[in-house]
Amino acid sequence: MKIAVGLDIGGTNTKIILADENGEVLAGRQAATPSVSGAGAGKTEGDRIEDLLIKNLKDFMNDEAVKPLISHADLAGIGLGVAGFIDRKNGLIIKSPNIAALNGLAVRELFETEFSLPVAVENDANAYAYGERWIGTGKDIDNFVVLTLGTGLGGGHIYKGELYEGPFEIGHMIMEPDGRFCTCGSHGCLESYASGRAIVDRVIKALEDGAKSMLAECCDGNFYKITPDLVFQKALDGDNLSREAFREVGRYLGVGIANIINIFRIDAVLIGGGLLGAWDLFIEELTKEAFKRAFKPFSANIRILKSSLAKDAGSIGAAGLLFKKLSLSHEAVSQPVI
Numbered sequence: 001m002k003i004a005v006g007l008d009i010g011g012t013n014t015k016i017i018l019a020d021e022n023g024e025v026l027a028g029r030q031a032a033t034p035s036v037s038g039a040g041a042g043k044t045e046g047d048r049i050e051d052l053l054i055k056n057l058k059d060f061m062n063d064e065a066v067k068p069l070i071s072h073a074d075l076a077g078i079g080l081g082v083a084g085f086i087d088r089k090n091g092l093i094i095k096s097p098n099i100a101a102l103n104g105l106a107v108r109e110l111f112e113t114e115f116s117l118p119v120a121v122e123n124d125a126n127a128y129a130y131g132e133r134w135i136g137t138g139k140d141i142d143n144f145v146v147l148t149l150g151t152g153l154g155g156g157h158i159y160k161g162e163l164y165e166g167p168f169e170i171g172h173m174i175m176e177p178d179g180r181f182c183t184c185g186s187h188g189c190l191e192s193y194a195s196g197r198a199i200v201d202r203v204i205k206a207l208e209d210g211a212k213s214m215l216a217e218c219c220d221g222n223f224y225k226i227t228p229d230l231v232f233q234k235a236l237d238g239d240n241l242s243r244e245a246f247r248e249v250g251r252y253l254g255v256g257i258a259n260i261i262n263i264f265r266i267d268a269v270l271i272g273g274g275l276l277g278a279w280d281l282f283i284e285e286l287t288k289e290a291f292k293r294a295f296k297p298f299s300a301n302i303r304i305l306k307s308s309l310a311k312d313a314g315s316i317g318a319a320g321l322l323f324k325k326l327s328l329s330h331e332a333v334s335q336p337v338i
């Protein structure tokens with residue numbers, strides 16, 4: 001049985017798993033994504049983000065529980081899902097808005113050289129979509145999009161059963177021309193209204209304007225310590241401001257989904273990411289807006305579904321993409337020469 005390592009390198013955490021060819025996870029761990037301010041140049045060895053990422057993976061592979069699994073199987077390679085814009089052909093991270101230290105890193109060559117294994121590189125939300133298509137909710141759905149609702153908002157697209165290898169930066173679809181500033185440098189992006197960061201920004205602004213909320217009592221009055229999880233907890237406790245923050249997420253996601261439905265022929269929208277647990281707080285607004293605004297002939301049979309792989313989808317998808325890359329290269333080699 002072949003196995004592969006899958007890494008999901010996100011803005012906050014890096015998830016590492018070991019999976020077999022059926023997508024079964026044999027081992028896994030999560031660690032904080034190394035936080036360093038600048039790109040490799042000028043840093044001493046050991047301080048650079050690339051060294052820290054490699055150290056994380058070596059620690060995982062040398063773990064007492066993982067080492068025997070690797071030595072008793074055929075380790076096929078490493079799949080990397082990275083939060084950022086990817087140059088697949090050259091295995092480069094062109095730009096990572098949330099992990100600036102990765103900008104310009106030739107990540108495929110780096111891991112190939114270090115581990116002497118084949119490496120596949122993909123955007124993290126695309127890897128997530130592939131994971132859902134491979135063994136998750138999207139297993140039997142040929143055309144769907146995935147929205148990953150976490151600190152930011154990612155997107156991936158499965159078209160005719162295959163991963164669409166485009167940027168699919170749905171979080172940066174512009175909803176309000178003069179709207180809120182976005183981390184990408186533009187204004188009014190969907191991510192500025194529908195993401196963990198957007199939820200926190202919204203409640204902080206309301207609290208600073210004097211809104212009444214259970215959140216006003218928290219964090220010793222330092223509103224900048226508020227997290228999306230805290231707003232979620234207060235929403236469950238019945239706090240109106242927190243509940244409204246999630247309804248706004250639903251409203252904007254619904255409008256964004258209506259745009260997607262009108263552009264692509266899809267059968268389903270899958271929602272995943274770290275804030276999936278708040279589903280009940282946003283799904284009503286989301287569904288109402290999406291189906292009110294989308295063209296009726298296109299939207300009639302579209303399903304809005306939960307991701308089933310939750311936190312592992314990105315790393316499982318990255319491992320799956322490695323297997324896919326190997327099978328494609330094998331097919332290419334096996335083609336008869338005419």
Ligand SMILES: [Zn+2]
Pocket residue numbers: 171172182183184185186187189191
């Ligand atoms: Zn943006």
